[in-house]
Amino acid sequence: MTSLLKKIAAAVRSFVPGGLIPVLMISGVLLNGCGSEHQETGKNGIVHLTYWPSANEYEINLAVLEVAQWNAAHPKIQIKMQPIPSSQSSEEVLLAAIAGKTTPDICSNIWPGKMGQFTRAKAVVQLDTFADFDSLFAARIPENLIKDSRYLDGHFYQIPWKTNPVMIQYNVGMFKSAGVDTFPRTYSQYLKAGRKLTRDLNGDGQIDQWMGIVDVRAKWWVRFFDFYPFYIAASGGQTLLKGRKVLFDTQASVDVFRFFQTGFNEGIFPRARFQTDPFLMKIVASRFTGPWEIAHTEKYKPKGLTYDFAQIPLPDGKKGHSYTYGDPKNIVIFSTTKHAYEAWQFVKFLVTPKADLNLLKLSGQLPVRKGLMEDSLYRPYFRKNPMMVKFAKMIPFTRGVDSVPEMEEIFDAISLEFEASAILGKRTPEDAVKRAAKRCRQILIE
Amino acid sequence: MTKLSPKYKKPGNKVAYLMITPYLTYFLVFMAFPLVFSFVLIFHKWDIVSSMHWVGLGNLSRMFHDQLFFQSLINTGIFLLLNIPLQIFIALLLAMLLNEKIFARSFFRAVYFMPVVISGVVITILWQQLYSEQNGVLNLILFHLGLPKIPWLRSPALAMPSIALMATWKNVGLYIILFLAGLQTVPRYLYEVADLDGASSFDKFFYVTLPAINPTLILVVILSTLGGFSLFIEPFVMTGGGPMGHTMSTVLYIYKEAFLFGRMGYAASLAFVYTLIIFAVVAVQRKIIEQE
Numbered sequence: 001m002t003s004l005l006k007k008i009a010a011a012v013r014s015f016v017p018g019g020l021i022p023v024l025m026i027s028g029v030l031l032n033g034c035g036s037e038h039q040e041t042g043k044n045g046i047v048h049l050t051y052w053p054s055a056n057e058y059e060i061n062l063a064v065l066e067v068a069q070w071n072a073a074h075p076k077i078q079i080k081m082q083p084i085p086s087s088q089s090s091e092e093v094l095l096a097a098i099a100g101k102t103t104p105d106i107c108s109n110i111w112p113g114k115m116g117q118f119t120r121a122k123a124v125v126q127l128d129t130f131a132d133f134d135s136l137f138a139a140r141i142p143e144n145l146i147k148d149s150r151y152l153d154g155h156f157y158q159i160p161w162k163t164n165p166v167m168i169q170y171n172v173g174m175f176k177s178a179g180v181d182t183f184p185r186t187y188s189q190y191l192k193a194g195r196k197l198t199r200d201l202n203g204d205g206q207i208d209q210w211m212g213i214v215d216v217r218a219k220w221w222v223r224f225f226d227f228y229p230f231y232i233a234a235s236g237g238q239t240l241l242k243g244r245k246v247l248f249d250t251q252a253s254v255d256v257f258r259f260f261q262t263g264f265n266e267g268i269f270p271r272a273r274f275q276t277d278p279f280l281m282k283i284v285a286s287r288f289t290g291p292w293e294i295a296h297t298e299k300y301k302p303k304g305l306t307y308d309f310a311q312i313p314l315p316d317g318k319k320g321h322s323y324t325y326g327d328p329k330n331i332v333i334f335s336t337t338k339h340a341y342e343a344w345q346f347v348k349f350l351v352t353p354k355a356d357l358n359l360l361k362l363s364g365q366l367p368v369r370k371g372l373m374e375d376s377l378y379r380p381y382f383r384k385n386p387m388m389v390k391f392a393k394m395i396p397f398t399r400g401v402d403s404v405p406e407m408e409e410i411f412d413a414i415s416l417e418f419e420a421s422a423i424l425g426k427r428t429p430e431d432a433v434k435r436a437a438k439r440c441r442q443i444l445i446e
Numbered sequence: 447m448t449k450l451s452p453k454y455k456k457p458g459n460k461v462a463y464l465m466i467t468p469y470l471t472y473f474l475v476f477m478a479f480p481l482v483f484s485f486v487l488i489f490h491k492w493d494i495v496s497s498m499h500w501v502g503l504g505n506l507s508r509m510f511h512d513q514l515f516f517q518s519l520i521n522t523g524i525f526l527l528l529n530i531p532l533q534i535f536i537a538l539l540l541a542m543l544l545n546e547k548i549f550a551r552s553f554f555r556a557v558y559f560m561p562v563v564i565s566g567v568v569i570t571i572l573w574q575q576l577y578s579e580q581n582g583v584l585n586l587i588l589f590h591l592g593l594p595k596i597p598w599l600r601s602p603a604l605a606m607p608s609i610a611l612m613a614t615w616k617n618v619g620l621y622i623i624l625f626l627a628g629l630q631t632v633p634r635y636l637y638e639v640a641d642l643d644g645a646s647s648f649d650k651f652f653y654v655t656l657p658a659i660n661p662t663l664i665l666v667v668i669l670s671t672l673g674g675f676s677l678f679i680e681p682f683v684m685t686g687g688g689p690m691g692h693t694m695s696t697v698l699y700i701y702k703e704a705f706l707f708g709r710m711g712y713a714a715s716l717a718f719v720y721t722l723i724i725f726a727v728v729a730v731q732r733k734i735i736e737q738e
Binding site: 092095098099117118122206216220270271272274405408409412419423424426 | 493494508578579581589602686687691702705708
């Protein structure tokens with residue numbers, strides 16, 4: 001063995017110049033230092049795990065509290081909290097971490113649309129192998145969200161953690177002053193109210209107050225706040241796909257595209273972006289958003305601004321409850337962990353009833369939990385925060401995204417057609433939906 | 447013939463190897479390896495996190511049916527057609543002015559060069575504010591003149607010209623410097639002879655200046671062509687490739703395929719074909735200018 005090693009060393013020396021060897025050794029040490037984020041077991045038998053929460057101020061505060069409580073109660077399993085490193089999106093960071101095998105043990109900011117890719121890459125731990133998974137899942141997750149959490153292979157790799165149903169925030173005062181007393185329930189009611197609320201206030205010939213605001217960029221994720229919740233509502237709770245089959249080339253999509261196209265053509269949505277918050281500046285009377293907006297509005301609202309939240313309107317003639325996009329974020333354990341069992345214990349801790357109360361209180365976001373409204377633990381919170389009740393009531397009527405690895409590309413294809421048809425009015429809604437569906441079929445076949 | 451000293455001929459000169467090691471390491475890690483690896487990727491399907499799958503020429507055949515890729519090539523072509531002549535015209539004009547003995551010449555030379563050294567992202571964000579439909583300076587001026595506001599970046603017809611205008615503003619300083627250097631090498635006596643022959647300013651420009659600065663012109667055309675082919679930051683920050691894909695440059699499209707959709711193999715194929723196109727265009731350009 002020794003002679004073999006000597007021969008290899010001699011061969012290396014004959015190929016590699018002497019000066020290069022120290023450089024390679026240093027590089028090796030440095031590269032080794034860039035290795036996996038997950039921690040080894042310490043000499044004293046303590047397991048160290050790394051946990052990445054979202055990097056927003058509210059969730060960092062929550063994570064600090066949760067980790068401090070856990071570490072105090074579990075001296076043998078110590079958690080190191082590190083907010084997701086900043087980038088354009090946390091999905092990009094996670095992808096880079098998976099590629100570089102520098103993923104943490106646990107992460108609680110997983111967009112389910114990315115799970116297809118993570119699962120296909122075997123980057124996440126299959127959670128339904130843990131003995132107590134079924135009981136935890138059955139006790140916590142509402143029936144309507146179980147389907148969204150299951151991967152195509154029938155197994156579970158994520159724990160649904162929180163949800164932010166997309167609703168419409170509107171300025172009550174502006175609506176009342178325009179003679180609109182109740183928030184519109186249908187597209188035609190919304191457009192009619194929009195014509196009243198869209199105004200030239202100073203008589204200079206330019207519109208300076210609009211009914212609503214839509215992000216006019218063609219970025220794939222901005223469709224979570226216009227097309228997608230409207231599509232889910234119009235289709236009675238459908239997502240875009242069934243397995244790998246395109247479902248969205250229906251009248252529901254055409255209705256949604258036409259609604260926004262009419263809104264832009266009639267000028268009730270501006271084809272522009274603002275450098276300030278147009279809702280707080282009373283430039284727009286409504287916007288499509290989630291419960292996180294409550295804390296923001298309360299913090300920055302001008303004196304006298306009164307607001308409320310309403311459900312997504314439905315196409316004329318459509319009966320039934322309004323569904324919406326839940327903007328869920330889930331928890332996973334990455335397969336780089338050397339302590340999956342210990343990581344699972346911490347994941348369970350993050351979804352205990354008490355931790356869910358902390359999530360509500362500190363981040364203003366809703367835990368995915370059965371019977372949230374009826375549970376006596378959360379009642380005081382909802383009494384104190386009546387705005388959150390509207391969002392909590394929507395949880396059974398929320399949908400997530402489908403679990404295919406190409407989800408971003410599918411939203412990108414829809415976004416391009418939405419821009420061409422709904423925003424710029426260059427294509428008919430029928431043509432745009434057909435083109436988007438055709439492109440998505442190609443994406444799913446390739 | 448001078449004989450090399452024995453110490454230079456000695457194989458395995460450790461000091462020499464040590465001196466070239468940093469660059470060699472850089473070259474191997476950041477240039478040679480990615481080049482070879484991206485060539486290997488052309489024949490594979492790979493999303494960075496999963497294992498690679500051999501697809502043979504599948505990526506290249508997909509490219510021939512990809513309308514968005516061809517649209518991105520057309521967009522880049524439009525950008526080049528707008529940007530190169532505009533840049534050369536403005537740079538040459540300003541260089542000729544700055545070559546004369548005008549008031550505060552050094553100040554103007556510095557001012558025109560300033561955008562070149564400012565970060566591309568910073569400039570792009572500033573121009574985004576200028577172009578803003580609602581509150582942008584350009585539209586506020588138009589509004590006060592009683593003219594309608596222009597959707598500079600939202601109109602499919604105007605978005606790419608708006609980006610080309612901005613790119614011209616950013617890069618023209620560099621080409622002014624190059625043209626200035628070229629103009630200062632033109633011998634004065636050529637103009638004196640032309641004057642004696644009764645040549646007009648027009649004649650002097652076309653028959654003296656332009657042929658004399660031909661090597662600089664070739665350099666500027668090639669540099670601005672290569673710069674145009676690598677159009678990325680401006681559409682990435684300002685429009686994201688919209689509206690309706692009209693500012694989707696080829697580099698931005700390749701980036702999206704690779705890093706947003708995880709189609710590394712396909713993106714490598716596009717990059718490979720795009721490189722061949724760039725080589726071909728630059729070779730043709732050079733041939734034409736040299737003949738002219």
